[in-house]
């Protein structure tokens with residue numbers, strides 16, 4: 343039977359939704375599911391993890407040198423616990439993508455990145471070529487599975503569980519060669535892009551940081567998260583953490599509304615799992631219309647104010 | 655200080671991928687191949703460090719068949735001093751590539767290894783982290799800014815929550831994100847000059863790299879297609895449609 347260890351992502355105060363998506367993926371793999379929470383002052387996070395459905399145990403490793411999410415320190419802890427597990431699983435967020443390959447190398451295996459579907463405990467579907475092809479990936483005979491879970495492909499697990507919480511001492515110590523300095527976020531109070539049910543997104547057509555306010559205002563009216571194309575981010579209209587796509591965030595909101603985004607494959611790969619895609623673009627030939635569920639040919643500088651006035 | 659830069663040969667990012675009917679892979683017949691876009695950025699950063707007087711030599715490395723010499727030549731034309739091809743006919747996965755890089759690292763003793771944050775063909779995003787693990791050195795992934803301060807570097811990383819800054823002692827492995835810089839264009843005279851720059855070929859066997867634990871990768875399929883959508887004429891029709899679907 344599989345024994346699965348999920349590496350929890352959190353900010354010290356709350357569990358990231360990516361962790362409960364890993365739990366749903368682990369349920370599909372089947373077997374015993376444990377969650378590892380590492381950090382400092384993590385009781386609340388461990389309690390949240392223990393409440394997720396079908397989790398057996400939460401292992402809480404509380405240590406000062408684990409307070410900042412440095413892959414080098416976290417990997418040492420994961421590897422220290424790895425002998426008991428057949429599967430080590432983390433999210434495909436920047437946290438998981440930074441950490442899990444370091445773990446995989448120390449375990450001497452290749453990582454299975456971005457699991458989108460589980461065929462069996464040892465066979466998984468994952469996207470390649472920016473989602474333009476799907477492949478079946480299988481670990482070499484008898485080796486451990488170290489994997490990341492493509493969060494956009496999985497629903498969050500319920501939280502009616504009551505797993506036991508075990509406190510564990512850290513097995514490693516702080517790596518002297520890497521030091522955490524800090525994090526700067528511009529996100530503010532808007533719903534988190536990766537879990538928001540609605541996302542309003544702007545592209546190069548917004549043409550300035552001032553104009554991008556149009557996107558923020560509409561998003562706030564709809565209670566939506568805000569996304570952007572790479573072109574908009576590169577031009578400085580909005581911060582980098584809003585970028586959606588192959589090299590930004592892969593998201594799966596119920597509703598995605600794109601204004602002035604052409605629909606390059608690198609962008610589209612980030613929104614393919616959205617429930618309904620709406621595109622507003624003044625060019626009727628824009629490739630985004632090929633994947634949009636509802637398309638509107640028009641100038642966003644007219645359409646956005648019209649939408650706003652009709653929403654009242 | 656020497657800087658090693660990874661160069662992977664990949665299907666150009668503008669190509670529309672076609673999955674082969676027998677599911678064995680994607681069609682690369684007559685398809686345009688290029689340097690992985692992230693690797694151009696990695697190389698650009700290395701060249702700027704050298705031009706600022708903080709490195710003596712920039713070495714580009716590719717692990718692959720002889721066709722990857724083309725991409726190494728592009729790297730030389732951009733300004734790298736020399737190139738190393740680690741020759742293999744079998745496509746290698748990140749762990750084996752990282753092991754090959756480690757052998758070169760042991761030989762060349764670089765201060766920095768700069769790789770792309772992901773190869774746009776397999777989208778694995780693993781090699782830099784794996785090399786750092788095997789080498790037991792710092793990793794700074796998804797970097798958008800790199801500042802050298804003597805024997806350490808301050809690196810800004812693009813993470814989901816915003817911009818994270820860490821400090822790493824050298825030698826270190828960096829993986830670069832798109833916003834780190836704008837790679838330079840290659841000029842014709844540089845392409846001519848690049849032909850005379852050294853390109854060393856070493857076989858994987860000579861490096862004594864163990865290739866094991868490769869994942870089984872099979873059954874390439876095209877992604878599911880979304881159903882054809884509808885067009886609306888104006889904002890009020892759009893809102894009506896969203897209400898009908900229970901989205902507003």
Ligand SMILES: Cc1cc2nc3c(=O)[nH]c(=O)nc-3n(C[C@H](O)[C@H](O)[C@H](O)COP(=O)(O)OP(=O)(O)OC[C@H]3O[C@@H](n4cnc5c(N)ncnc54)[C@H](O)[C@@H]3O)c2cc1C
Nearest residue numbers: 545546547571572573587588589590602604609624625642
């Ligand atoms: C390796 C790599 C990775 C990449 N990763 C990503 C990624 O993660 N995410 C991403 O988004 N991109 C990514 N890109 C970039 C991608 O290829 C495109 O360049 C980018 O998505 C284009 O952004 P855009 O649609 O905003 O701009 P454009 O392509 O310039 O499109 C602007 C659109 O706005 C329309 N328009 C103009 N004015 C108006 C108006 N007034 N009203 C309505 N419509 C208007 C135009 O008709 C046009 O269709 C990547 C590229 C590479 C090479």
Ligand SMILES: Nc1ncnc2c1ncn2[C@@H]1O[C@H](COP(=O)(O)O)[C@@H](O)[C@H]1O
Nearest residue numbers: 660661717769770772773778779780781
């Ligand atoms: N075969 C290879 N040859 C040279 N560099 C590579 C190779 N494979 C991966 N890399 C480097 O590792 C980075 C990340 O690749 P990956 O882990 O496959 O997504 C790439 O951007 C390259 O810099």
